Amino acid sequence: MRKVDSKSSRTLRRGPGGRVVAVVGLDSEEAMVDGGKTRRGGLAGVRNSGGGGHVPILARILAHNLFPYHHHLRTHDYTMSGQHQLPDLPYAYDALEPFISRQIMELHHKKHHQTYVTALNAAEQAYAKTSSPKERIALQAALKFNGGGHINHSLFWKNLAPSASEGKGNGGVLKDGPLKTAILETFGTFDQFKKEFNTVTAGIQGSGWGWLGVNPASKRLELATTANQDPLLSLVPVIGVDVWEHAFYLQYLNVKVDYLNAIWNVVNFDEAEKRYLEAIGGSKL
Template sequence: MLSIASRALKSSTFKPVLGSISAIRTKVTLPDLPYSYDALEPYISAEIMEIHHKKHHQTYVTNYNAAEEKLEKSFQANELTEQLRLQNALKFNGGGHINHSLFWKNLAPHGQGSATPSGNLAEAINKQFGSFEEFQQQFNAAAVGVQGSGWAWLGYNKQAKRLEIATTSNQDPLLHLTPLLGVDVWEHAYYLQYKNVRPDYMKAIWNVINWETVAERLTKAQ
């Protein structure tokens, strides 16, 4: 997405390019899950997965597309105030779409693939955290410690060439690290099954993590 400054400049100074901006803008769409809604049971219920995917993620997609359409019109009308007002909606809903699109791929039915990291990923985890168990403890502590709604992440720091645990609030995407594993700790991700006991949800979710996807993302990041 073009920055506010660059798009505002285009709309106010280079009117002829508006047609090209409109032509390249594409709507985001709700991705299909790579498994059925009940595939993660008993750790995450089919009811949670269906509502989470078809209701919550779909809402982020719908609202992001609506905000993008309004933003395009504001550039055509040269309404800078409206352009600035829409940034929060774009960040929240766009982040919700990005985060969830990764989240679905970070999950897999229990027994599909390896139960724990292997190969290069396992070596990187052991190097940075001492052991897989210690990594899990630190990750869970970070996830449980998120105030309100947000995400817990395992990311790769390209500059330092190391793994790091991080958290983000609300639907903020992980920007300072390359995201490898993201766990949604909004209550809508677990409340119907685990009530307000986030630690129980975090304990259960390790049974359905897709370590192959995490390893592939690490390889690309490196």
């Protein structure tokens, strides 16, 4: 019995050793996430670790492999130092009212998006600090989830704008031009495009994103959805709509379709057209 205990004890000692990949990875990530709330402390700790020097290259490689079609995002949005920053909104928190409330925008940006940024930084730093394949594999899910969350929300804020119908901005207006021509070619009418987008997007089970994107091979517009925070990899993103409950529940409760109908009043089609033109590489002009 003692022998078993002894063996068990050794096993136990080896056990944690064998599980170091998970434990160390999680502890280290949680510690960094917690540290991230006090931000400077967390980052200073990472700098002192001496592992930060590898981050830029790793981050670029990961970003290139994970997000090959996101050329239009500024490089420093998701690479460079590995210390991503929450981007400022290009409008005030209440600017999208009455279609998206100030409360939603403030929580969504300051809390939700910030959490993805903080956790992405932590995951990248943890990745850079280890050479263990198992630890690196264990970090892939965190990199994908939080990296996708950062990229998706960065796209989302910019493809929204204060509504023209409220006299506040250019939101909701699809002007004559290449994007409008492509939308009409693909969907028949502007209303039909919005209807099909909403139908496809409303069909997401659970959390996810609805997308209009450009097929990089055919250069045609297509609709797509991604689950959770998965970024859109098969198409070049043109318009992304967040259909996580945190994006609408405080205002629209469980009526997702009302949110999807309302959001078109604040879609920035000028930004969408810029992305579209970049995606087709001018070949249609």
